[in-house]
Amino acid sequence: MIPAAFDYVRAGSAEEAISLIGEHGDEAKFLAGGHSLLPLMKLRLAQPTVLVDIGRVTDLSYIRDAGDHIAIGALTRHMDVETSDLVRAEVPLLAHAAGHVGDPQVRHRGTMGGTIAHADSASDLPATTLALGATYVAQGPNGTREIAAADFYQGFLTSVLEPDEMLTEVRVPKMNGAGWSFQKFNRRAQDWAIVGVAAWRRNGDSGVALVNMGDTPILATSVSSALAGGASIEDAAEQAVAEASPQADLNASVEYRSHLAKVLVKRALTEAS
């Protein structure tokens, strides 16, 4: 399938990208790895009139030790996050989750900034970075701002990013040896999660987020509160859907999703403990 026609410009830097997107207005979109946007465009579910290609802004492809967190540039490909010794050592949940995005060909192209900005509740890394308490750095014509993951996701494929803002960096706190688990329930290789859970735990502290349990990635704060209050894993897992609003689709009914969420949270917490 062929996308609707569009104009194409290429940016060499974040500043140039922001300037170009501002010039071209609301119907312009950034193109990074293209593995969320191009499939939508090929089905004509998205029809931007201008694509600003930021795929060559290689200055934004990096993984750095920034003391208490790991800083990942927005143009860093999933394969690089998956195979990074630094991420595997300091944020192993993220390296593992990155290795579950799509398949190797997809991971050679898809980027951290792209998947976060696309804000799909069924994607793996928005929920994983949400569970880890990440901060997203956005740059626009008026400067830079830091957005907590918990404040970022607004609705279906919608985030707080303005149309002329670009994600430049994702900051993920180091896990400092916390236990973790990533549960991705699907029926076919390389498939989206029907339901997924990203979880970490160190004694009373934990972060649990759900994939595909609402129109945004869901932070399961009730599960974490229960654990902090001394609840057993079984009892905490019963709280899995407290913040969620699961949708029915071809893969699962609302009841099945809710059931899966509780089972997967229980498995995740068991593995993480």
Place this chain on the structure above:
Amino acid sequence: MEISVTVNGVTHTGDVEPRTLLVQYIREHIGLTGTNIGCDTSSCGACSVHLNGEAVKSCTVLAVQADGQEITTIEGLAAEDGTLHPMQQAFQDNHGLQCGYCTPGMVMAATSLLKENPHPTEEEVRIGLEGNLCRCTGYHNIVQSVLAAAGQ
């Protein structure tokens, strides 16, 4: 938009609409039809080629994104004198194909896999080829072919 793409070592320059998919460019503009279109929705991997040495799904890349870059297609693997690439030979020796439709994509994905992991376990081969679907073989001989190529 005018783009310049090196395909199997030969640089091609031409004008393309920005919405031209890389797989279209390879098949229709360059005329290399070894790369197949299967699902056209980024799942099956029949369209896999190497972009700067890494396997990608060419149905999910725009030709303009490949401007100035290097592409290797299935046609670019064999030597000048026609000697098969070790991966191609391994697929032949181990009956790694039946209808052959997924095969170019499988071979391109497998060669990329071995570049990143030269001695994979069977499980690593199966996971490493998750981006490629085959309806004929049940994957068994494909996996054997890749393991054979890795053993060399």
